Amino acid sequence: MKNGTGDLALFGGSPAFLQNRRVGRPNQGDRERFLERMTRVLDNEWLSNMGPLMYEFETRVAELAGVRHCVSLCNATVALQMLVGDTATGGEPGDEVIIPALTFPATAHAVRWRGLRPVVCDVDPATGLIDPDLVEALITPRTRAVIGVHLWGQACDVRRLEKITESNGLRLYFDAAPALGCTYGSTPIGGLGHAEVFSFHATKVVNSFEGGAIVTDDDALAERMRAVRNFGFGQDGLVEEVGTNGKLNEAAAAMGLTSLDALEDTIAHNRANYETYRAALSGIPGVRPVEYDERHRNSHHYMMITVDRAAAGLHRDLLLDVLRAENILAQPYFPQAMHQLAPYAADSPGPLPHAESLCEQLLALPTGPGVSAADVGIISDVVRATVAHGQEVTGLWHARPAETAATR
Ligand SMILES: *Cc1c(COP(=O)(O)O)cnc(C)c1O
16 A cells, blocks of 8 residues: 555655556467467468468457458558558548547558558547547548547447448448457447458457458458458469458467457456446546446456546656556557657648547556456555645656656
């Protein structure tokens, strides 16, 4: 229990944890099952190129997402690049794709990588999700597509985005990288818009070391994507179009399957952590968990809070320093909005106040299988004690000797 500022590790106290509590610790599942699968892979001597485990993984993901097709890929960034470059998007260089300001940089990069222009749209201040009202105002004759991002597993306002894109003849894609196992109402995320993209990066709720997928009910799109991921080879073995190498290898599929086996347990554990955090953080001035719309199911893989400097008495970044000194490795998600990133700043639409303010305030707290209810209690106590002395912590931090600052 931390009573005064002297108990905080940042100011010389002993850390709350001897071992790090992290955001995005990998969900590896049962090690024996993974090793069994790896033995099969090695015995088969079929390490990549559309192997049996890759197909098994695709079938399982498609079932979970409630879609006809899962095209597994080496990561979600390549998946987004493939969708943006698809013939149905039909973009000429400089054509526009509307994306939210609050997302991981890959969403913007995928658009620019294919020679199109990411047009950055501000977000809803409560959810951080792309704001359909603002999307409409950004549509020009050059707009080809809208990419919604189901941030932290929250479903976008899908129906409104569908209406807007349909009436303007645009493609609608979802970057669902953080949203496997989540739903839009009773519909699993995966079957929304023309296609959705999952990530199975090591830090995601299901991990395949690195991996991704395009999921869709569109047969022709799935066939095109299967060709593009494999150098453009068509069914007859001849190259029909410009392709890339986007294949998911068998070791990745083995981990993906094993991690997927544990998904329901992981979600249940995360959900319990979320409830514990909500109770334990309640009433701390200026600290608020991001509220999820209960009509949709969330995997609670991300425990997001906002820190309002005026009410808490300290800035999010200082709370982050306090937590890190305690070996609580929280993360600012995301520290910059898309129009603030160096490659896109020159093309910035001007201030996007909701996204910018969220980027200043958001913090992801540790959760996942390695974080117990007791850990959540300790982490929440540190946050409470720090905010209770918010002004004092701010004063001490600014008054610290210069050499201390230089060594941190
Ligand atoms: C993780 C993430 C990505 C990138 O996924 P990779 O598989 O690492 O390429 C893209 N978009 C969002 C919103 C993400 O959270």
